Amino acid sequence: MKFHERSWRAPGLLPIAALALLAPGVARAQALAPGMVCKPNYDYSVEVDGQFPKNATFYQGSDPGMYFVDVPACKNGLLMDMKARKVTAVPRDLVKAVDGGLQLASAVPPTSAAYALAVDQSVVKFEAEDKKVRILRCLDRPPIVGAVDVDTLVADRPEYREGMRAYAPNAASIASLDKYPKKVQIDAFFATWCPHCKEYMPKFLRAMSEVKNPNLKVNLYGVPKGFGTAPGPWQGRNVNYIPTIIVKVEGKEITRLASQPGAVPETELADILKAVN
């Protein structure tokens, strides 16, 4: 499916088009065909004027190289075309929610504003509606460091929130953890910049959120890059890898959990605790 007419790229118009793209809001957008479905992609974060607003979401289009950026503070949605290296303002009434994603309901008017975008290494940046927008890996955001509670974490990190939402813990393991009689303290050291943590921790946190046993207490600690030398609660705990989940029963460390592909943290924990019990 083609979204853009290519006539504006005719050689004679190219300098004019380039100038127009550098002046936000001045350029005339190409007509965009309707129907493209966009799914949220939480691997990426949307930075707006140096902040990471809640609900600013990056969507991946069903067509290669097409992305949609929803910045709540912007009047329009923003359609990124990586092949054409530009962003087109999409009136919000042309975008409808479908099955966990978005769909362009009808053609974007050719008069819509368009903006130039630039790629700086792994970051895409552009300026739209007087806002400086950057699209970057969620792992590249400034990390959460130190003690953090789950609510704060999921409010700040959509990739954790959605990872938790998508995970279905093993019911038998949760039931087993619910009945565990001894005091268990779990210290979880993880990093918001760590891809393995991004896979593992949402599963672990979802499972722990399902456990209603007051005997189980979880402490979360965000770890900075270079944690081997940086001061913090991870020091003196022999934390060499992240994530490291230290499990103590009645004050005594009995095991450490770590991320493995296909890991089922609640089952692993339940089995270990059952063995200890």
Added chain:
Amino acid sequence: MEITADAREQGLARPSLSWMRVVGHIGRLALGLIFLASGVLKAVDPAEFAHQIAGYGIIGPQLARLTAPALIVFEIALGVALVAGVRPLLTATASILLLLAFIAIEAYGIAAGRTESCGCFGAYLKRTPGEVIVEDFLFIGLALLAILGLRGWAGARPGRAAVILVAALCLSTAFVIASPSLPIDDVVTRLRAGRTLADLDLAARLPQLAQGRHLVALIDVTDPRAAEIAAALDALASGSGAPPVIGLTPSSEQEIDAFRWTVVPAFEIKSVDRDVIKRLYRKLPRFFVLDSGRVVAVYDGAPPGARDLLSSESS
């Protein structure tokens, strides 16, 4: 064969292969075979060994590229010398010095926070630095046994020893130079027709590949040819009946993004831990077709043609 003084006095010439001497020979042979195996395994993929050396951060990548082949040749020559009994005390002492150097490097790696596998036995046999240090001390034990047990044993004659050493140096150098071009990928990597996703250690990482047909591209997104490869894969995937393409790379997420935003490939690219994906190739790019989670065809150097894909389907 040695004749003891008592035996000579008694006129009874009999062998005096003491237990210590036997143990010394066992130590020498075992250590020689270990060095030989270690050198040959590294020689299979010298570029990876250079990468692993550079990973310690003691020397830069360029110097590592020179050091790696030299070290491989030295290890093979040392192994051959030990096995052939060339200057046994000298070679055993050289082995101890080399092993002490390896231990010092591993200890530095641990102190610097390095936790991944070492390159001691090439890319395809993985141990942690701690395991390596323990092993190296055991190997030093073998060398000490050789030194203690072989005192007074001259070993191979000088002329023969020289020939053995020169031959070992020439052959190992030739092997190190030629090995990247030798068609041995099916033997030395895990990737070959008939293997399953589990065999490739990808089953838990990429469960979506267990169903249907997929063309998997192992690519380095920082390679200047990557854009050309992506274009070829896009063209291939757009053909009717072509399997979906997925790219796997040892490159970082940031490198993938830089590639994604500039080249705009039509297929998904995923980063796979280097110690997992490295077992599937010696040189990139490499491509393979999966059918219901089983490898049905492997292609080296360039993406398959549409006709190749069809033939892999019929096979």
